[in-house]
Amino acid sequence: MFSRLRGDFPILDVRVGESPLSYLDSGATSQKPQCVIDTFVEYFQQRNAAVHRGAHSLAVEATDAFENGRIAAAGLVGGTPEQVCWTKNATEALNIVALGMDRASHGFGGDDAERFALAPGDSIVVTEMEHHANLVPWQQLAASTGAQLRWLPVTDSGELDLTDLDTIVDESTKVLAFTHVSNVLGTINPVDRLVQRARAIGAYVVLDACQSVPHMPVDFVDLDVDFAAFSAHKALGPTGLGALWGKSELLDALPPVLTGGSMITTVTMEETEFMPAPQRFEAGTQPVAEVAAFATAIGYLTEVGLDNVLEHEKELARVLLDGIGQIPGIHILGEAEDRIGTVAFDVDGVHAHDVGQYLDSQGIAVRVGHHCAQPLHRRFGVTASTRASTYLYNNVEDCTRFLTALAEVRPFFGVA
Amino acid sequence: MSTQMQQLYQQVILDQSRARVGNTELLRDAAGSPHGYSHQVNPTCGDEIELETELREDGTIAVRWTGDGCSISMASASVLSELAAESSVAQMLEIEGAFHELMHSRGTMEADESILGDAAAFTGVSKFPARIKCALLAWMAFKDALNQAQAAREEKHNA
Numbered sequence: 001m002f003s004r005l006r007g008d009f010p011i012l013d014v015r016v017g018e019s020p021l022s023y024l025d026s027g028a029t030s031q032k033p034q035c036v037i038d039t040f041v042e043y044f045q046q047r048n049a050a051v052h053r054g055a056h057s058l059a060v061e062a063t064d065a066f067e068n069g070r071i072a073a074a075g076l077v078g079g080t081p082e083q084v085c086w087t088k089n090a091t092e093a094l095n096i097v098a099l100g101m102d103r104a105s106h107g108f109g110g111d112d113a114e115r116f117a118l119a120p121g122d123s124i125v126v127t128e129m130e131h132h133a134n135l136v137p138w139q140q141l142a143a144s145t146g147a148q149l150r151w152l153p154v155t156d157s158g159e160l161d162l163t164d165l166d167t168i169v170d171e172s173t174k175v176l177a178f179t180h181v182s183n184v185l186g187t188i189n190p191v192d193r194l195v196q197r198a199r200a201i202g203a204y205v206v207l208d209a210c211q212s213v214p215h216m217p218v219d220f221v222d223l224d225v226d227f228a229a230f231s232a233h234k235a236l237g238p239t240g241l242g243a244l245w246g247k248s249e250l251l252d253a254l255p256p257v258l259t260g261g262s263m264i265t266t267v268t269m270e271e272t273e274f275m276p277a278p279q280r281f282e283a284g285t286q287p288v289a290e291v292a293a294f295a296t297a298i299g300y301l302t303e304v305g306l307d308n309v310l311e312h313e314k315e316l317a318r319v320l321l322d323g324i325g326q327i328p329g330i331h332i333l334g335e336a337e338d339r340i341g342t343v344a345f346d347v348d349g350v351h352a353h354d355v356g357q358y359l360d361s362q363g364i365a366v367r368v369g370h371h372c373a374q375p376l377h378r379r380f381g382v383t384a385s386t387r388a389s390t391y392l393y394n395n396v397e398d399c400t401r402f403l404t405a406l407a408e409v410r411p412f413f414g415v416a
Numbered sequence: 417m418s419t420q421m422q423q424l425y426q427q428v429i430l431d432q433s434r435a436r437v438g439n440t441e442l443l444r445d446a447a448g449s450p451h452g453y454s455h456q457v458n459p460t461c462g463d464e465i466e467l468e469t470e471l472r473e474d475g476t477i478a479v480r481w482t483g484d485g486c487s488i489s490m491a492s493a494s495v496l497s498e499l500a501a502e503s504s505v506a507q508m509l510e511i512e513g514a515f516h517e518l519m520h521s522r523g524t525m526e527a528d529e530s531i532l533g534d535a536a537a538f539t540g541v542s543k544f545p546a547r548i549k550c551a552l553l554a555w556m557a558f559k560d561a562l563n564q565a566q567a568a569r570e571e572k573h574n575a
Contacts, residue, residue, distance in 0.1 A: 017418060017420070018418070350487075351463075351485060351486035351487060351490075352461070352486070353461055353463070353485075353486035353487075353488070353547070353550065354425075354486050354487045354488075357421075357424065357544070357547070358421070361418045361420065361421040368461065369460060369461040369462060370461070370462045374462065377462070383462040383463075383464070383484050384461055384462050384463075412425075413425075413430065413487065414430060414434070
């Protein structure tokens with residue numbers, strides 16, 4: 001099945017100089033199948049209008065496209081459509097939660113929002129493997145409220161070290177924010193164990209699902225998280241679109257950060273009442289074509305089956321890990337068993353930037369740098385790494401081409 | 417091996433990235449002559465350099481740096497240190513200007529070796545927009561540190 005899928009992604013036929021393209025950077029952004037591209041074009045050719053306003057036929061069609069996207073997203077991640085709020089990216093989604101709590105801590109949102117208020121003596125817990133998007137907003141919240149920021153460490157094998165879970169996450173903890181899957185290590189974290197601890201002490205759970213939603217079956221209701229964030233562009237959809245998912249009762253109580261048009265019920269010169277979620281968090285003109293295209297992407301992923309995607313990527317991960325393990329002078333960052341097809345590594349004597357440049361000269365696209373996870377790199381004693389990340393359109397040949405080129409890197413730079 | 421790769425990774429660059437001329441402990445205020453310090457980071461890749469300049473009595477500039485980065489950024493710091501040791505402030509500013517212009521030429525310029533010396537080996541870098549910052553990192557630190565060293569000399573002079 002997976003070999004046939006490649007034909008759906010026109011960009012995979014692009015050549016890089018004289019080389020064919022092996023795209024191993026889906027952890028950064030995924031490529032798009034033709035059907036998603038078609039939806040985008042078709043929306044502007046046939047359905048474009050402002051949503052949730054105007055009574056004309058096109059406005060109705062555009063609104064349908066927009067709201068059908070919400071239904072599709074809820075079908076993908078669980079819950080009802082009202083639990084899916086569109087954002088410009090996952091970073092914004094995480095900030096909406098952190099900043100909403102900040103506003104609640106400063107008296108906004110009335111009695112309903114009081115549950116989110118933080119103060120000195122409270123704590124926020126994250127992990128050492130967070131993407132900056134799920135770390136910096138919490139640092140800001142801690143700084144603004146006087147709450148303490150704590151974190152769960154990472155083991156040498158690239159897994160969360162839960163030895164001291166019960167002391168790090170304690171009665172003072174109001175928020176436990178962590179990533180479902182590490183964007184660097186590929187590790188799938190034990191959500192159930194962490195949620196269980198959070199429930200025991202009454203903390204809110206915020207899940208960064210950017211690297212899980214595209215690659216494996218995910219159901220936020222089953223996982224019992226309170227808030228979750230993911231982005232469309234990593235899951236075959238367009239850029240410019242992310243989603244905040246939350247429990248309805250919580251979403252409806254969280255003070256909005258962006259206010260203005262489309263998110264209100266009554267406005268007087270003095271004050272305003274806000275709509276419930278999802279409109280509450282969707283001020284201003286929305287990315288309608290992006291939502292329509294994402295709905296097509298979700299349909300595509302559902303047809304392939306995310307359990308199949310995960311199995312396929314686990315196989316590719318095995319090929320990558322085994323192959324890299326055989327090349328002298330290369331150290332893999334984290335070797336968790338439970339993982340997706342994302343593998344980061346350090347090459348002795350050659351900086352990641354140079355590794356990436358060499359691979360690019362052979363048409364192999366990987367990510368180099370700190371992948372927006374500086375503390376995690378520091379944990380492993382490096383400032384940067386090279387990361388290969390797979391998706392459903394990758395095949396063993398991509399991995400083999402990558403491994404062959406990688407074996408040439410140290411000799412080229414004269415360190416082997 | 418593509419020719420572009422060979423153009424980018426000239427032997428001079430590979431050699432200099434290992435030689436790391438000037439890569440030595442910083443003296444900071446222990447430096448005898450007027451000196452300046454700069455810390456530059458490339459936020460996209462985490463490459464980092466701390467560099468100091470010291471204006472010697474003979475008119476040349478001592479450059480010391482510590483850093484962590486790719487071969488282009490390390491080789492660039494190394495070549496810069498070599499050039500500084502044998503150039504006056506005015507000459508270094510001319511080289512810095514020429515190097516800056518070369519890096520932003522997108523591969524359309526011929527390097528003037530009479531001005532740039534070994535820094536001409538970086539011509540190929542200008543064809544790789546993602547790597548221009550690597551080559552310029554040390555030079556940005558140098559320019560900043562040199563300004564401070566000159567200000568310090570001025571201050572000393574006026575004191």
